[in-house]
Amino acid sequence: MKRIAIIGAGASGLFLAKKWSGKDDMKVCVFEKNKQVGTKLRASGGGKCNLFNTFVDAKCYNHSAFAEKLLLKVTPARLQHEFEEMGLQMVADEEGRVYPLSQFSQTVVDILLDNLGENVHFEMEYEVKKVFKQDGFWHINDYPIPFDEVVFASGSPANMIPKNRKNYNGYLTDFNISVKDFQPSLVGFVIKDYPKTLSGCRVKVVASLYQRETLIHSEPGEVTFKDDGISGIVILNLSAYYNRLEDKGDCFVELNFLYANPDYDVQEHLHKYHSLRGLLHPKLNELYERHPFDVKKYKMAIEGTYDLAFAQVCHGGIDLDEVDDHFALKKYPGIYVTGEMLDMDGICGGYNLFFAFASALLVAEW
Numbered sequence: 001m002k003r004i005a006i007i008g009a010g011a012s013g014l015f016l017a018k019k020w021s022g023k024d025d026m027k028v029c030v031f032e033k034n035k036q037v038g039t040k041l042r043a044s045g046g047g048k049c050n051l052f053n054t055f056v057d058a059k060c061y062n063h064s065a066f067a068e069k070l071l072l073k074v075t076p077a078r079l080q081h082e083f084e085e086m087g088l089q090m091v092a093d094e095e096g097r098v099y100p101l102s103q104f105s106q107t108v109v110d111i112l113l114d115n116l117g118e119n120v121h122f123e124m125e126y127e128v129k130k131v132f133k134q135d136g137f138w139h140i141n142d143y144p145i146p147f148d149e150v151v152f153a154s155g156s157p158a159n160m161i162p163k164n165r166k167n168y169n170g171y172l173t174d175f176n177i178s179v180k181d182f183q184p185s186l187v188g189f190v191i192k193d194y195p196k197t198l199s200g201c202r203v204k205v206v207a208s209l210y211q212r213e214t215l216i217h218s219e220p221g222e223v224t225f226k227d228d229g230i231s232g233i234v235i236l237n238l239s240a241y242y243n244r245l246e247d248k249g250d251c252f253v254e255l256n257f258l259y260a261n262p263d264y265d266v267q268e269h270l271h272k273y274h275s276l277r278g279l280l281h282p283k284l285n286e287l288y289e290r291h292p293f294d295v296k297k298y299k300m301a302i303e304g305t306y307d308l309a310f311a312q313v314c315h316g317g318i319d320l321d322e323v324d325d326h327f328a329l330k331k332y333p334g335i336y337v338t339g340e341m342l343d344m345d346g347i348c349g350g351y352n353l354f355f356a357f358a359s360a361l362l363v364a365e366w
Protein backbone atom coordinates (compact mmCIF):
# COMPACT_ATOMS: atom_id res chain seq x y z
CA MET A 1 0.00 0.00 0.00
CA LYS A 2 1.47 3.31 -1.13
CA ARG A 3 0.77 6.37 1.07
CA ILE A 4 0.57 9.64 -0.82
CA ALA A 5 0.19 13.20 0.45
CA ILE A 6 -1.23 15.96 -1.75
CA ILE A 7 -0.51 19.48 -0.52
CA GLY A 8 -3.41 21.69 -1.62
CA ALA A 9 -7.03 20.93 -2.49
CA GLY A 10 -7.21 23.28 -5.45
CA ALA A 11 -7.69 22.55 -9.14
CA SER A 12 -4.76 20.17 -9.61
CA GLY A 13 -4.89 18.59 -6.12
CA LEU A 14 -8.61 17.76 -6.39
CA PHE A 15 -8.18 16.43 -9.92
CA LEU A 16 -5.43 14.08 -8.69
CA ALA A 17 -7.46 12.94 -5.68
CA LYS A 18 -10.30 12.09 -8.06
CA LYS A 19 -7.98 10.16 -10.39
CA TRP A 20 -6.59 8.11 -7.48
CA SER A 21 -9.94 7.61 -5.81
CA GLY A 22 -10.85 3.94 -5.36
CA LYS A 23 -7.35 2.60 -6.08
CA ASP A 24 -6.83 -0.37 -3.75
CA ASP A 25 -3.06 0.04 -3.60
CA MET A 26 -3.05 3.72 -2.54
CA LYS A 27 -3.98 5.76 0.51
CA VAL A 28 -4.23 9.46 -0.31
CA CYS A 29 -4.26 12.31 2.20
CA VAL A 30 -5.03 15.82 0.94
CA PHE A 31 -3.81 18.67 3.16
CA GLU A 32 -5.68 21.96 2.69
CA LYS A 33 -4.98 25.09 4.69
CA ASN A 34 -8.36 26.70 4.00
CA LYS A 35 -11.77 25.86 5.45
CA GLN A 36 -12.99 24.89 2.01
CA VAL A 37 -11.55 23.23 -1.07
CA GLY A 38 -11.22 24.64 -4.59
CA THR A 39 -11.33 28.35 -3.72
CA LYS A 40 -9.77 29.57 -6.98
CA LEU A 41 -11.61 26.98 -9.01
CA ARG A 42 -14.87 28.44 -7.75
CA ALA A 43 -13.74 32.01 -8.47
CA SER A 44 -12.53 31.15 -11.94
CA GLY A 45 -14.12 32.35 -15.15
CA GLY A 46 -16.22 34.89 -13.25
CA GLY A 47 -17.88 32.03 -11.32
CA LYS A 48 -18.50 30.00 -14.48
CA CYS A 49 -15.09 28.24 -14.54
CA ASN A 50 -13.40 28.29 -17.89
CA LEU A 51 -11.93 24.78 -17.61
CA PHE A 52 -9.71 24.76 -20.68
CA ASN A 53 -9.66 25.82 -24.31
CA THR A 54 -10.31 23.58 -27.29
CA PHE A 55 -7.63 25.47 -29.27
CA VAL A 56 -4.86 25.53 -26.63
CA ASP A 57 -1.88 27.07 -28.41
CA ALA A 58 1.58 26.37 -26.93
CA LYS A 59 2.73 29.87 -27.94
CA CYS A 60 0.32 31.40 -25.43
CA TYR A 61 2.39 30.04 -22.52
CA ASN A 62 5.61 31.60 -21.22
CA HIS A 63 7.48 28.35 -21.96
CA SER A 64 6.05 27.30 -25.30
CA ALA A 65 8.47 24.41 -25.95
CA PHE A 66 7.49 22.81 -22.63
CA ALA A 67 3.80 23.40 -23.45
CA GLU A 68 4.25 21.80 -26.87
CA LYS A 69 5.69 18.66 -25.29
CA LEU A 70 2.84 18.57 -22.78
CA LEU A 71 0.24 18.95 -25.53
CA LEU A 72 1.61 15.85 -27.28
CA LYS A 73 0.56 13.88 -24.19
CA VAL A 74 -2.53 15.74 -22.97
CA THR A 75 -4.76 17.30 -25.60
CA PRO A 76 -7.88 19.37 -24.83
CA ALA A 77 -9.93 16.48 -26.27
CA ARG A 78 -8.32 14.10 -23.79
CA LEU A 79 -9.06 16.40 -20.87
CA GLN A 80 -12.63 16.76 -22.08
CA HIS A 81 -12.90 12.96 -22.10
CA GLU A 82 -11.51 12.81 -18.54
CA PHE A 83 -14.19 15.23 -17.30
CA GLU A 84 -16.93 13.46 -19.26
CA GLU A 85 -15.92 10.20 -17.58
CA MET A 86 -16.40 11.96 -14.24
CA GLY A 87 -19.92 12.89 -15.34
CA LEU A 88 -19.37 16.53 -16.26
CA GLN A 89 -21.07 17.91 -19.35
CA MET A 90 -19.38 20.90 -20.95
CA VAL A 91 -20.03 23.54 -23.57
CA ALA A 92 -17.53 25.60 -25.63
CA ASP A 93 -18.04 29.14 -26.88
CA GLU A 94 -16.92 30.40 -30.30
CA GLU A 95 -13.42 31.13 -29.00
CA GLY A 96 -13.01 27.57 -27.74
CA ARG A 97 -13.45 28.43 -24.06
CA VAL A 98 -14.91 25.37 -22.34
CA TYR A 99 -17.30 25.76 -19.39
CA PRO A 100 -19.44 23.30 -17.45
CA LEU A 101 -22.87 23.08 -19.06
CA SER A 102 -24.31 24.40 -15.79
CA GLN A 103 -22.22 27.58 -16.32
CA PHE A 104 -21.46 27.32 -12.62
CA SER A 105 -17.98 26.65 -11.21
CA GLN A 106 -19.32 24.88 -8.10
CA THR A 107 -20.45 22.06 -10.43
CA VAL A 108 -16.79 21.34 -11.25
CA VAL A 109 -15.84 21.22 -7.56
CA ASP A 110 -18.86 18.99 -6.83
CA ILE A 111 -17.93 16.59 -9.64
CA LEU A 112 -14.34 16.32 -8.39
CA LEU A 113 -15.57 15.55 -4.86
CA ASP A 114 -18.43 13.28 -5.93
CA ASN A 115 -18.19 9.64 -4.81
CA LEU A 116 -14.59 9.87 -3.68
CA GLY A 117 -13.38 6.48 -2.48
CA GLU A 118 -12.56 5.70 1.13
CA ASN A 119 -8.88 5.68 0.24
CA VAL A 120 -8.99 9.50 -0.06
CA HIS A 121 -8.93 11.50 3.16
CA PHE A 122 -8.87 15.29 3.68
CA GLU A 123 -7.06 17.18 6.45
CA MET A 124 -8.77 20.58 6.31
CA GLU A 125 -7.42 23.82 7.82
CA TYR A 126 -4.03 22.13 7.91
CA GLU A 127 -1.20 24.31 6.66
CA VAL A 128 1.85 22.40 5.51
CA LYS A 129 4.94 24.24 6.78
CA LYS A 130 7.58 21.56 6.54
CA VAL A 131 8.23 18.56 4.31
CA PHE A 132 11.25 16.41 5.11
CA LYS A 133 12.64 12.93 4.60
CA GLN A 134 13.42 10.64 7.50
CA ASP A 135 14.04 6.88 7.57
CA GLY A 136 13.22 6.61 3.86
CA PHE A 137 9.78 8.29 4.17
CA TRP A 138 8.46 11.80 3.60
CA HIS A 139 7.02 13.60 6.64
CA ILE A 140 4.69 16.58 6.82
CA ASN A 141 4.94 18.93 9.83
CA ASP A 142 4.43 16.61 12.82
CA TYR A 143 1.71 14.56 11.11
CA PRO A 144 1.89 11.05 12.62
CA ILE A 145 1.73 9.14 9.34
CA PRO A 146 4.75 9.09 6.97
CA PHE A 147 4.32 9.09 3.18
CA ASP A 148 5.97 7.28 0.29
CA GLU A 149 5.27 10.13 -2.09
CA VAL A 150 4.18 13.76 -1.90
CA VAL A 151 2.56 16.02 -4.50
CA PHE A 152 3.16 19.76 -4.19
CA ALA A 153 -0.09 21.31 -5.48
CA SER A 154 -0.35 24.45 -3.39
CA GLY A 155 -0.60 26.97 -6.23
CA SER A 156 0.51 30.59 -6.08
CA PRO A 157 -0.29 33.71 -4.05
CA ALA A 158 -2.12 35.37 -6.97
CA ASN A 159 -5.38 37.13 -6.05
CA MET A 160 -4.49 37.21 -2.34
CA ILE A 161 -4.14 40.12 0.03
CA PRO A 162 -0.63 40.54 1.54
CA LYS A 163 -1.63 38.96 4.89
CA ASN A 164 -2.71 35.71 3.20
CA ARG A 165 0.28 35.39 0.92
CA LYS A 166 2.98 35.77 3.58
CA ASN A 167 5.59 33.00 3.25
CA TYR A 168 3.49 31.31 0.55
CA ASN A 169 4.89 27.85 -0.32
CA GLY A 170 7.41 28.43 2.49
CA TYR A 171 7.95 24.67 2.83
CA LEU A 172 9.95 24.84 -0.44
CA THR A 173 12.84 26.61 1.27
CA ASP A 174 14.20 23.29 2.58
CA PHE A 175 14.55 22.03 -0.99
CA ASN A 176 17.57 22.80 -3.09
CA ILE A 177 15.62 23.76 -6.22
CA SER A 178 15.52 26.86 -8.37
CA VAL A 179 12.39 28.95 -7.79
CA LYS A 180 11.72 32.18 -9.65
CA ASP A 181 10.02 34.94 -7.60
CA PHE A 182 6.28 35.22 -8.16
CA GLN A 183 5.14 38.28 -10.14
CA PRO A 184 1.52 39.27 -10.81
CA SER A 185 0.25 38.15 -14.22
CA LEU A 186 -3.12 38.41 -15.94
CA VAL A 187 -3.43 41.76 -14.21
CA GLY A 188 -4.12 45.39 -15.19
CA PHE A 189 -1.51 48.07 -15.87
CA VAL A 190 -0.87 51.20 -13.82
CA ILE A 191 -0.35 54.00 -16.36
CA LYS A 192 1.98 57.02 -16.14
CA ASP A 193 0.29 60.46 -16.33
CA TYR A 194 -3.05 58.73 -16.44
CA PRO A 195 -6.06 60.77 -17.64
CA LYS A 196 -8.34 60.19 -14.63
CA THR A 197 -11.35 61.57 -16.50
CA LEU A 198 -11.50 58.26 -18.40
CA SER A 199 -12.24 56.35 -15.19
CA GLY A 200 -15.34 54.18 -15.56
CA CYS A 201 -15.21 54.10 -19.37
CA ARG A 202 -15.31 50.68 -21.15
CA VAL A 203 -14.62 50.49 -24.87
CA LYS A 204 -13.70 47.99 -27.55
CA VAL A 205 -10.23 48.46 -29.00
CA VAL A 206 -7.32 46.74 -30.61
CA ALA A 207 -4.68 46.87 -27.85
CA SER A 208 -0.98 46.50 -28.63
CA LEU A 209 1.95 46.17 -26.26
CA TYR A 210 5.13 47.86 -27.44
CA GLN A 211 8.61 48.17 -26.02
CA ARG A 212 10.14 51.20 -27.65
CA GLU A 213 9.66 50.51 -31.41
CA THR A 214 9.05 46.77 -31.03
CA LEU A 215 5.56 45.31 -31.14
CA ILE A 216 5.37 42.59 -28.46
CA HIS A 217 1.73 41.48 -28.75
CA SER A 218 -1.54 42.78 -30.13
CA GLU A 219 -5.17 41.65 -29.88
CA PRO A 220 -8.73 43.03 -29.95
CA GLY A 221 -10.95 43.21 -26.89
CA GLU A 222 -12.62 45.41 -24.32
CA VAL A 223 -10.57 47.72 -22.16
CA THR A 224 -11.80 49.09 -18.81
CA PHE A 225 -10.43 52.40 -17.60
CA LYS A 226 -9.89 52.40 -13.83
CA ASP A 227 -8.84 55.23 -11.49
CA ASP A 228 -5.12 54.94 -12.22
CA GLY A 229 -4.79 52.38 -15.00
CA ILE A 230 -6.40 49.97 -17.41
CA SER A 231 -7.79 46.45 -17.19
CA GLY A 232 -10.06 44.02 -19.06
CA ILE A 233 -9.24 40.61 -20.57
CA VAL A 234 -7.28 42.08 -23.48
CA ILE A 235 -5.06 44.01 -21.05
CA LEU A 236 -4.64 40.97 -18.76
CA ASN A 237 -3.36 39.06 -21.80
CA LEU A 238 -0.90 41.86 -22.63
CA SER A 239 0.36 41.66 -19.03
CA ALA A 240 1.31 37.99 -19.58
CA TYR A 241 3.58 39.06 -22.47
CA TYR A 242 4.88 42.07 -20.49
CA ASN A 243 5.97 39.74 -17.67
CA ARG A 244 8.02 37.64 -20.05
CA LEU A 245 10.30 40.62 -20.81
CA GLU A 246 13.53 40.59 -18.80
CA ASP A 247 13.87 44.37 -19.05
CA LYS A 248 10.49 46.08 -18.72
CA GLY A 249 11.66 49.62 -19.52
CA ASP A 250 9.90 51.91 -22.01
CA CYS A 251 6.82 49.76 -22.49
CA PHE A 252 3.52 51.25 -23.57
CA VAL A 253 0.06 50.14 -24.62
CA GLU A 254 -1.27 51.53 -27.86
CA LEU A 255 -5.05 51.59 -28.28
CA ASN A 256 -6.84 51.75 -31.61
CA PHE A 257 -10.35 53.02 -30.85
CA LEU A 258 -11.39 52.47 -34.48
CA TYR A 259 -11.07 48.71 -34.05
CA ALA A 260 -13.95 47.91 -36.40
CA ASN A 261 -12.87 50.21 -39.20
CA PRO A 262 -9.11 50.83 -39.03
CA ASP A 263 -9.02 52.49 -42.48
CA TYR A 264 -11.61 55.11 -41.59
CA ASP A 265 -10.39 58.59 -42.49
CA VAL A 266 -10.49 60.51 -39.20
CA GLN A 267 -9.24 63.76 -40.75
CA GLU A 268 -12.01 63.74 -43.31
CA HIS A 269 -14.54 63.03 -40.53
CA LEU A 270 -13.21 66.00 -38.55
CA HIS A 271 -13.29 68.20 -41.59
CA LYS A 272 -16.92 67.31 -42.26
CA TYR A 273 -18.34 67.18 -38.68
CA HIS A 274 -15.85 69.35 -36.72
CA SER A 275 -15.75 66.80 -33.86
CA LEU A 276 -15.26 63.10 -33.11
CA ARG A 277 -18.51 62.88 -31.12
CA GLY A 278 -19.93 60.35 -33.55
CA LEU A 279 -16.84 58.12 -33.33
CA LEU A 280 -15.72 57.99 -29.72
CA HIS A 281 -17.09 57.20 -26.27
CA PRO A 282 -18.19 60.56 -24.74
CA LYS A 283 -15.37 60.49 -22.15
CA LEU A 284 -12.79 59.88 -24.86
CA ASN A 285 -14.28 62.62 -26.98
CA GLU A 286 -14.14 65.02 -24.03
CA LEU A 287 -10.44 64.16 -23.59
CA TYR A 288 -9.83 64.57 -27.31
CA GLU A 289 -11.39 68.02 -27.30
CA ARG A 290 -9.03 69.10 -24.52
CA HIS A 291 -5.89 67.33 -25.79
CA PRO A 292 -6.26 65.95 -29.35
CA PHE A 293 -4.65 62.52 -29.87
CA ASP A 294 -4.31 59.91 -32.60
CA VAL A 295 -7.46 57.80 -32.11
CA LYS A 296 -5.87 54.85 -33.89
CA LYS A 297 -2.65 55.05 -31.87
CA TYR A 298 -3.45 56.31 -28.39
CA LYS A 299 -0.34 55.63 -26.29
CA MET A 300 -0.36 54.89 -22.58
CA ALA A 301 3.05 54.48 -20.90
CA ILE A 302 3.18 51.55 -18.46
CA GLU A 303 4.27 52.37 -14.92
CA GLY A 304 3.92 48.72 -13.81
CA THR A 305 1.20 46.20 -13.07
CA TYR A 306 -1.40 46.24 -10.31
CA ASP A 307 -0.58 44.35 -7.12
CA LEU A 308 -0.65 40.54 -6.83
CA ALA A 309 -3.99 40.88 -5.02
CA PHE A 310 -5.58 41.80 -8.37
CA ALA A 311 -3.77 39.17 -10.46
CA GLN A 312 -5.47 36.02 -11.74
CA VAL A 313 -2.21 34.04 -11.85
CA CYS A 314 1.47 34.36 -11.06
CA HIS A 315 4.43 34.48 -13.37
CA GLY A 316 7.34 32.57 -11.79
CA GLY A 317 7.55 29.54 -9.53
CA ILE A 318 9.57 26.31 -9.63
CA ASP A 319 11.92 26.20 -12.62
CA LEU A 320 10.66 23.72 -15.23
CA ASP A 321 14.16 22.23 -15.51
CA GLU A 322 13.65 20.86 -12.00
CA VAL A 323 10.91 18.42 -13.13
CA ASP A 324 10.87 15.46 -15.51
CA ASP A 325 8.17 14.52 -18.04
CA HIS A 326 5.90 13.28 -15.25
CA PHE A 327 6.39 16.39 -13.13
CA ALA A 328 8.62 14.58 -10.62
CA LEU A 329 11.35 16.66 -8.97
CA LYS A 330 14.57 15.30 -10.52
CA LYS A 331 16.60 15.89 -7.34
CA TYR A 332 13.99 14.50 -4.92
CA PRO A 333 12.57 11.12 -5.94
CA GLY A 334 9.01 10.71 -4.66
CA ILE A 335 8.09 14.40 -4.91
CA TYR A 336 5.86 15.71 -7.72
CA VAL A 337 4.73 19.24 -8.55
CA THR A 338 1.56 20.34 -10.36
CA GLY A 339 -0.14 23.53 -11.54
CA GLU A 340 0.73 27.09 -10.73
CA MET A 341 3.60 26.27 -8.37
CA LEU A 342 5.60 25.72 -11.54
CA ASP A 343 7.01 28.54 -13.66
CA MET A 344 4.32 28.17 -16.28
CA ASP A 345 1.61 30.69 -17.05
CA GLY A 346 -0.70 31.23 -19.95
CA ILE A 347 -3.15 33.83 -21.20
CA CYS A 348 -6.86 34.05 -20.29
CA GLY A 349 -9.26 31.58 -21.87
CA GLY A 350 -8.71 28.36 -19.91
CA TYR A 351 -4.93 28.11 -20.34
CA ASN A 352 -4.02 28.05 -16.65
CA LEU A 353 -6.59 25.51 -15.52
CA PHE A 354 -5.63 23.40 -18.53
CA PHE A 355 -2.06 23.35 -17.28
CA ALA A 356 -3.16 22.56 -13.70
CA PHE A 357 -5.32 19.60 -14.85
CA ALA A 358 -2.88 18.36 -17.52
CA SER A 359 0.06 18.32 -15.09
CA ALA A 360 -2.08 16.46 -12.53
CA LEU A 361 -3.12 13.94 -15.16
CA LEU A 362 0.51 13.15 -15.99
CA VAL A 363 1.36 12.75 -12.30
CA ALA A 364 -1.61 10.40 -11.94
CA GLU A 365 -0.11 8.25 -14.69
CA TRP A 366 3.50 8.11 -13.49
Ligand SMILES: Cc1cc2nc3c(=O)[nH]c(=O)nc-3n(C[C@H](O)[C@H](O)[C@H](O)COP(=O)(O)OP(=O)(O)OC[C@H]3O[C@@H](n4cnc5c(N)ncnc54)[C@H](O)[C@@H]3O)c2cc1C
Nearest residue numbers: 008010011012033044045050128154155339340350352353
Ligand atom coordinates in the same frame (compact mmCIF):
# COMPACT_ATOMS: atom_id res chain seq x y z
C1 LIG B 1 -10.24 35.25 -10.02
C2 LIG B 1 -9.57 34.15 -10.81
C3 LIG B 1 -10.18 33.70 -11.98
C4 LIG B 1 -9.55 32.68 -12.73
N1 LIG B 1 -10.18 32.23 -13.85
C5 LIG B 1 -9.59 31.23 -14.57
C6 LIG B 1 -10.26 30.67 -15.68
O1 LIG B 1 -11.43 30.97 -15.96
N2 LIG B 1 -9.59 29.74 -16.43
C7 LIG B 1 -8.31 29.34 -16.13
O2 LIG B 1 -7.75 28.52 -16.85
N3 LIG B 1 -7.69 29.81 -15.02
C8 LIG B 1 -8.30 30.73 -14.24
N4 LIG B 1 -7.68 31.19 -13.12
C9 LIG B 1 -6.38 30.58 -12.71
C10 LIG B 1 -6.61 29.19 -12.08
O3 LIG B 1 -7.66 29.28 -11.12
C11 LIG B 1 -5.33 28.71 -11.40
O4 LIG B 1 -4.28 28.74 -12.34
C12 LIG B 1 -5.50 27.28 -10.87
O5 LIG B 1 -6.49 27.23 -9.87
C13 LIG B 1 -4.18 26.76 -10.31
O6 LIG B 1 -4.41 25.47 -9.81
P1 LIG B 1 -3.45 24.85 -8.71
O7 LIG B 1 -3.96 23.50 -8.42
O8 LIG B 1 -2.05 25.01 -9.12
O9 LIG B 1 -3.63 25.81 -7.44
P2 LIG B 1 -4.93 26.28 -6.66
O10 LIG B 1 -6.17 25.95 -7.39
O11 LIG B 1 -4.70 27.69 -6.27
O12 LIG B 1 -4.90 25.37 -5.34
C14 LIG B 1 -3.89 25.46 -4.37
C15 LIG B 1 -4.47 25.00 -3.04
O13 LIG B 1 -3.42 24.82 -2.11
C16 LIG B 1 -3.79 25.33 -0.86
N5 LIG B 1 -2.55 25.62 -0.10
C17 LIG B 1 -1.64 26.59 -0.36
N6 LIG B 1 -0.60 26.50 0.48
C18 LIG B 1 -0.86 25.45 1.31
C19 LIG B 1 -0.14 24.85 2.39
N7 LIG B 1 1.04 25.32 2.78
N8 LIG B 1 -0.71 23.81 3.04
C20 LIG B 1 -1.92 23.30 2.65
N9 LIG B 1 -2.64 23.84 1.62
C21 LIG B 1 -2.10 24.88 0.95
C22 LIG B 1 -4.60 26.56 -1.22
O14 LIG B 1 -5.43 26.97 -0.15
C23 LIG B 1 -5.39 26.04 -2.42
O15 LIG B 1 -6.60 25.43 -2.04
C24 LIG B 1 -8.30 32.16 -12.32
C25 LIG B 1 -7.71 32.61 -11.13
C26 LIG B 1 -8.35 33.58 -10.37
C27 LIG B 1 -7.71 34.02 -9.09
